Amino acid sequence: MTKTNRRALLGGLAAGLMALTALSGAAYAQSVTLSYLIPSGADGVAVAEELVKAFEAKNPDIKIEIETRPGGSEGDNLVKTRLATGSMADIFRYNSGSLFQAINPAQFLVDLSNEPWEADIQPSFKQVVTAPDGTIRGAPMGAAMGGGIYYNKKIYEELGLSVPKTWDEFMANNEKIKAAGKVPVIQTYGDTWTSQLFVLADYYNVAAKDQSFANRYTAGEAKFATDPNALRGFEKLQAAHDAGFFNEDFGAAKYDDGIRMVANGDGAHYPMLTFATTAIAQTVPDKLADVGFFAQPGDDATLNGLTVWMPDGIYIPQTTANLDAAKKFVAFVASVEGCEAQTRAGGASGPYLVNGCTLPADIPPAVSDMLPYFAEGGQNGPALEFLSPIKGPALEQITVEVGSGIRPAADGAALYDEDVRKQAQQLGLPGW
Template sequence: MKKALALVMSSALTFSLLTACGNKTEQNASESGGKVKIEFFHYKPEARGTFDKLIEKFEKENPNIDVVNANPPDAATVLKTRAAKRDMPDIVGVGADTTFAELAKAGMFEDVTKAPELNNIQPSYIQMVKDVSGLEQVYAIPYAANADAVIYNKAIFKELGLSVPKTWDEFIAAAEKIKAAGKTPFYFTFKDAWTTLPAYNALAANTQGETFFQDLNQGKTSFEKGYKEATEKFVELLKYGHKDQFGKGYADGNVAFAKGESAMYLQGIWAIPEIKKANPNIELGVFPYPVTNNPEQTKLVSGVDLLFAISKTSKHPKEAKKFIDFLLKEENAKAYMAEQNAFSAIKGLTQEDPTLEGLKESFAKGALVDFPDHYIPPSINLANLLQQLTHDQDVEKFLKTMDAEWEKVKERK
């Protein structure tokens, strides 16, 4: 970890120094005016407006505290750069992923294992935070969860007499029927490499086994062994796309799907607000990816999309905690859920949007599994490798490359 931080520091030293100076200037100015200024740093540009409203409400209730809503482009890189200089924001809002794990292991966050706030958080999401960090202690409060889901056009399904598929065979049969009717089953957006991830995450999570990454770290398995089924099924889905699927990006896909140009969209629930923005009248439904032929084994890929961690070096931990407690209040958490189409990590809070009805059973049963790519370090560019796979469809080459890249990561540790 020290090596990783040193590399980040050397590559972005100038940026860090400028940022640090700016933060100190702001802090001194605010404190001299009798107010405490805390920085809330997060990686969700789509939620900036939501947080602006919540911050305004918080500041009215707490006039002695100013909250800075910091959401820079490429937030993960900026955060690592600042960590290298020990110039951390007061509050960090990221996902339960490798960026969080690296910073937690480096001792950047306060230990909240015994925090009373965790009593109101669903245990499965607390466990995901522990699993991704590999630590027994808890260093963040899970707040919101998202999910991979197949989004479908209800009107097209009704027109073709299709029901929601529960098994892999039914899923492929539905795609075949849609294709035979002269319509596009799936709208792919491979111009943006990351859009390969939702489908692949769902396929891998439901076929890799529960201890895959633990076994991988111990040399007991490999991607070639554990990810073959997922990769073959991913390639099979490519047969049901459209022309120019390599020339279309995420924004194109949202609009095209909103216009009815495909029956299904292999994305996540985060795409729904954008689709509805393009066509407010569209009738949408969602269902978990049916990866195997045993519906009882189907798990919805859902991970901690947003967690809150307090920096160990924060000069205002009490005020930071006060803001987090404010965000955790039911009315404020519900406001976030409604605007962001997110599921809450807080016990007892359910998503009210009828579009998401098809996922509620999975949440109620606890049939959930984390995003596999949360356990793959950024140095392995899974999205780019999958993008290449969509071109050459060479399963063996992809799996061998993944294993080779994983070995490089192990050697650097």
């Protein structure tokens, strides 16, 4: 080979290497890493991991790093702080409804109104992630949920109990369970947010007696302490405590303890939202068939029905530096493939609000128990926080006090009314 040929060959190799380096650099430049903030908890983490895995398989140029945050008021404050300081993750999961309104969505969140996937989102969800200016700022993350009471089916079979349709029947069941030496009602105040269920899940019973309550409440005309129907939730929480129905460690036990206890039969009832079905499937899958679910009973069997929670939303803060990639991930979550990934992660916990998403045939009993409330002729209605922008942030601390015997129901309701007044004034609502 002549020197000229060698120089030509070497020159060609050098040029090729430079071109390859340039292409690699371009590919590297196109690679994006997104941060995704979610509430902590085994169920939420498992769903997030499966969504990320499925999304990354379709989008190898986009990587997603999952961050976790506390639940309850601590998590609410963290979300607000990170939004206000411009330090929010590229995508985050958070409540829809009143707590969504409390984070100033028009100021902090990206407008998703014109995204193509919005056509497949059910209107009932769109209204709970719509900012005051009429723009849609989120997509559904998870299934619609019921608020009510998980129960251990084996305990019910052993003691010959029937699913109660009234509060008196529920309390009678608890007496029989206690007499048998078992824990009637599981409470987990180590995670304070779980203490709210007896109050919040009672809203269907409030609305069944007075459909005007939500509007009057928002206008500052109806109060928990002075409305007998609304006060009942606080009274039920106090009654269950005063009867000695709670587990001994109710003040320290946490949510993860609660789902294990009801699944394993260490307690008969656990008031909770039905998203916990996913957590049961993750933590005690062999006991999933032993857990059923029913709506929180009211005082009239003919008005028995389910209080329904819309799923969380998934949002993009306006501070993201990776808007196109973040929108791709949100679009994936709001698709049939996104629903399927969520179901794979822990089974179905309720109906999805994305058109085309279906539930598998082998859904667990706690989910099938919920579906009749959604069937034609079934009875269900939204939780108060989806009908009113007002939800006082101190409710979980107040219900811990009522549920611990520290504060009577009437005083707790009155204190919550004051908490609600402050929240309404912060939102600038008329009548407050």
